[in-house]
Amino acid sequence: MAKRVVVGLSGGVDSSVTAHLLMEQGYEVIAMFMRNWVDDSVIISEECPWIEDSNDALAVAEKLGIPFHVIDLSEQYKERIVDYMFAEYEKGRTPNPDILCNREVKFDIFLKAAMKLKADFVATGHYVQKETIEKDGKEIHRLLAGADPNKDQSYFLCQLSQEQLSKALFPIGHLQKSQVREIAKELDLVTAEKKDSQGLCFIGKVRLPDFLQQQLQPKTGVVKELAATDSNFDDFRINGDKVFDSKREELEFLTKPYTYTPKDGKKVGEHNGAHYYTIGQRKGLGIGGTPEPLFIIQKDTEHNVIYTGQGENHPGLLRKGLFVPNAEMHWVREDLKMEVGYAKRFLTRIRYRQLLEWAELFMEPDGIYIIFDEFQRGIAPGQFVAWYDDNELIGSGEIA
Numbered sequence: 001m002a003k004r005v006v007v008g009l010s011g012g013v014d015s016s017v018t019a020h021l022l023m024e025q026g027y028e029v030i031a032m033f034m035r036n037w038v039d040d041s042v043i044i045s046e047e048c049p050w051i052e053d054s055n056d057a058l059a060v061a062e063k064l065g066i067p068f069h070v071i072d073l074s075e076q077y078k079e080r081i082v083d084y085m086f087a088e089y090e091k092g093r094t095p096n097p098d099i100l101c102n103r104e105v106k107f108d109i110f111l112k113a114a115m116k117l118k119a120d121f122v123a124t125g126h127y128v129q130k131e132t133i134e135k136d137g138k139e140i141h142r143l144l145a146g147a148d149p150n151k152d153q154s155y156f157l158c159q160l161s162q163e164q165l166s167k168a169l170f171p172i173g174h175l176q177k178s179q180v181r182e183i184a185k186e187l188d189l190v191t192a193e194k195k196d197s198q199g200l201c202f203i204g205k206v207r208l209p210d211f212l213q214q215q216l217q218p219k220t221g222v223v224k225e226l227a228a229t230d231s232n233f234d235d236f237r238i239n240g241d242k243v244f245d246s247k248r249e250e251l252e253f254l255t256k257p258y259t260y261t262p263k264d265g266k267k268v269g270e271h272n273g274a275h276y277y278t279i280g281q282r283k284g285l286g287i288g289g290t291p292e293p294l295f296i297i298q299k300d301t302e303h304n305v306i307y308t309g310q311g312e313n314h315p316g317l318l319r320k321g322l323f324v325p326n327a328e329m330h331w332v333r334e335d336l337k338m339e340v341g342y343a344k345r346f347l348t349r350i351r352y353r354q355l356l357e358w359a360e361l362f363m364e365p366d367g368i369y370i371i372f373d374e375f376q377r378g379i380a381p382g383q384f385v386a387w388y389d390d391n392e393l394i395g396s397g398e399i400a
Contacts, residue, residue, distance in 0.1 A: 142333070
């Protein structure tokens with residue numbers, strides 16, 4: 001008897017081809033469209049995107065001849081993703097709703113709904129690959145980067161567990177995006193030429209600043225500029241002269257964020273709410289006339305102050321390390337979890353599409369200290385760091 005798979009059909013080309021490939025592989029395929037957002041007041045667009053996407057998903061399901069369901073997850077999505085996102089921005093952190101959406105919605109609520117349909121697996125159109133191996137008599141699922149380096153989405157799945165991976169299929173992970181579009185064209189699918197969605201995960205065509213401004217009240221505050229020679233950065237130039245009493249002291253020093261007070265720097269403008277901005281952001285301040293562009297190097301939501309610096313190599317933007325507390329640490333490969341007192345080199349990234357960077361991970365009693373070979377730009381609390389062994393994602397964590 002054929003195994004049953006529920007495909008998250010989003011109305012895009014990737015999930016459309018995913019459904020087709022599974023049928024070719026002999027699975028019994030059911031399509032399910034997730035309706036995750038219903039507050040049209042915050043969708044900055046003429047058309048209603050989820051209806052358009054739902055119609056495209058239905059057209060694909062009809063073309064492929066598979067059953068089509070719509071599941072309304074808007075309540076859980078608001079609770080687990082949207083409310084969390086606003087709370088994080090209000091605290092001055094930089095959340096990643098896409099990572100949370102995969103952990104909390106697609107591979108939790110959606111997965112459970114699929115299991116009620118007696119499914120053996122769920123499948124999505126992610127550009128990642130899964131490989132199952134046996135180790136010490138136990139099945140272990142490896143999460144591997146997608147074959148298309150421009151589309152690899154393993155970072156977005158960095159919080160998945162072995163249990164979630166055991167039920168997941170990623171049929172397009174071994175393909176290039178161009179091949180996926182080619183298959184869709186051959187099948188004459190309505191989604192073949194459809195552009196990739198750029199909005200928030202499942203909310204549709206809405207820009208994050210617009211979305212935040214609909215939910216978080218504007219609050220006028222000052223923009224300060226800090227000179228690269230500011231005394232705060234004296235310690236920045238780590239040139240081997242600084243002596244530490246212990247390795248632990250060095251790790252804490254290298255991972256500690258810079259701190260500023262409203263007395264620091266000179267006022268160069270005003271903003272409409274520190275919670276709308278992110279560290280490393282360059283556009284959106286509306287302040288010109290500086291020899292180099294201004295970048296946000298820190299934000300203080302308590303005093304409603306934004307600190308900026310000129311140029312992408314301003315020392316306030318660059319950090320050598322970061323810290324992930326125990327409570328925020330996650331190992332996709334639980335069998336490879338490091339023990340306290342150990343250190344190991346991994347390839348890392350702190351944002352989607354960033355090239356992998358070498359770093360050394362130090363496991364300490366309170367969490368993991370990550371020290372990069374090269375200075376990293378725009379490390380922000382609330383972001384996720386993921387670490388890889390070659391093209392396999394080993395673990396991840398939320399930055400403190």
